[in-house]
Amino acid sequence: MNRAQYFPKRYFMVLGTFLLALLLYVDRICISVAKDPIASSLNLSDKQMGWVLAAFSLGYAFFQTPSGILVDRFGPRKILALIVTIWSAFTALTAAVWSYGSLLVVRFLFGAGEAGAFPGMSRAIYSWIPLKERGIVTGINFSGSRLGAAFSLPLIAWLITEYGWRNTFVILGIVGVVWALAWYVLFRDNPEDHNAxxxxxxxxITENRQDKESTKTKEVLRLRILLNSKNMWFAMGQYFCSNFTFFFALTWLFPHVKKEYGLETVEAGLYTAVPLLFGAFGNWFSGWLIDRIFKKGNWNISRQIPATVGFLLAAIGLLGSIYMDSAIGAIVFLSIAIFGADMTLPPSWAFCVDIGKKHSGAVSGTMNMAGNIGAFITAITFPYLLAWTDSTTLFFVVGAILNILATVFWLYMKPQQKLTQY
Structure with a gap:
């Protein structure tokens, strides 16, 4: 057995994207943990903080498709190194905000900077990863985001307690620049161009990719083709529903659990890390399940089964959490919800690579744009519904309904059909 079979070098690329996803969510969730000291420092209300959290999602959503097109055009090596540098700069600049308005602007630009991360990963996966390994690799990448968020919750809570929220944002910005430099030096857009x-x-790799020819392309995908594809619209709809559930965990779960159950900051960080850990498990399980079903010759079902099971679990978890009167009970059901929501990610992103091929960056970016409109709505809906009804029940019911709707969308999605065919 040759050396490459013992430890394929393509998995170093997967390690790089895993670390990128981890960094992505460490930087993203820091604002949630820092909510109270930021609000106190700048005299912000919960509704204003809701708009701060939503500003990120709006910037992230608007720049998804343009970032994906740039990745397809110039390659994930240059674009990922550039965007990580940009978002790291705005992470550090969060430390310099002085008002509500300045915080909104910085968080919007931070979101715009992060927009190309996952489309860039998708384009790299298309070039580097054989089709039959696509599910587990996608699951590994997204588990990095969940592990990053989970472990950073108590860590960032400690950093903020010890060094203040402004210094914490500066530290995270520096870490991001280090990753960008390493990626540019070590990665190549195509395995054919990598000397190692x-x-x-x-x-x-080339014999087991979805397309066996070169993955290099200079052709830009026309917006008309995206908008005329039923596959694209169904992918966007179901991802909107998925993000509505998951982004509650990234935005309001920490302050909600802390306030609802009277927890200390670090204690709340430990509690709310648990659903995110279950999210990582959901990614791993779903990625494994995708590849297992696919190897049996069931391409469509390999995407549909993990996604529909995940959405149903997410609905059950959200509804069950309504009836819990303790932090532990609520966390158990919310862990089920996030496990299910994250089961939907590997099939969603594998689906984008399936139908997008050389345009995977643009296709996945467009889907992620719709998803982050869901995230935007989550960030502002939670505090407004809470103020209106004095309860979180309606928010969780709406989330459950969206998850059930997403299972219907998946029945009509066809991963083997090109954008121009369906």
Missing amino acids: ITDIEKRY
């Missing part, structure tokens, strides 16, 4: 990859592994 053996000829045997290069041949294995």
Whole structure:
């Protein structure tokens, strides 16, 4: 057995994207943990903080498709290194805000900077990863985001307690620049161009990709083709529903649990890390399930089954959490909800690579744009519904309904059909 078979070098690329996803969510969730000291420092209300959290999602959503097109055009090596540098700069600049308005602007631009991360990963996966490994690799990448968020909750809570929220944002910005430099030096857009990859592994990758020809392309995907595709619209709709559930965990779960159950900051961080850990498990399980079903020759079902099971679990978890009167009970059901919501990610992003191929960046970016409109709505809906009804029940019921609707969308999605065919 040759050396490449013992430890394929393409998995170093997967390690890089895993670390990118981890960093992405460490930087993203810091604002949630820092909510109270920021609100106190700048005299902000919960509704104003809701708009601060939503500003990120809006910037992130608006720049998804343009970032995906740039990744397809110039390659994930240059674009990922650039966008990580940009968002790290705005992470650090969060430390310099002085008012509600300045915080809104910085968080919007931070979201715009992060927009190309997952489309860039999708484009790299298309070039580097054989079709039959696509599910587990996607699951590993998204588990990095959940692990990053989970472990950073208590860590960031400690950093803010010890060094203040402004210094914490500066530290995270520096870490991001280090990743960007390492990625630019070590990565190449295609395995055929990487000197560290053996000829045997290069041949294995190219013979088992979705398309066996070169993945290099200068063609730009026309917006008309995206908008005329039923696959694209269904992908966007179901991802909107998925993000509505998951982004509650990234935005309001920490302050909600802390206030509802009278917890200390670090204690609340430990509690709210649990659903995110279950999210990582959901990604791993779903990615494994996708590849297992796919290897049996069931391409469509390999995407549909993990997604529909995940959405049903998310609905059950959200509804069950309504009836819990303790932090532990609520966390158990919310862990089920996030496990289910994250089961939907590997099939969603694998689906985008399936139908997008050389335009995976633009397709996945468009889907993620719709998803982050859901995230935007989550960030502002939670505090407004809470103020209106004095309860979180309506918010969780709406989330459950959206999850059930998403299972219907998946019945009509066809991963084997090109954008121009369906």
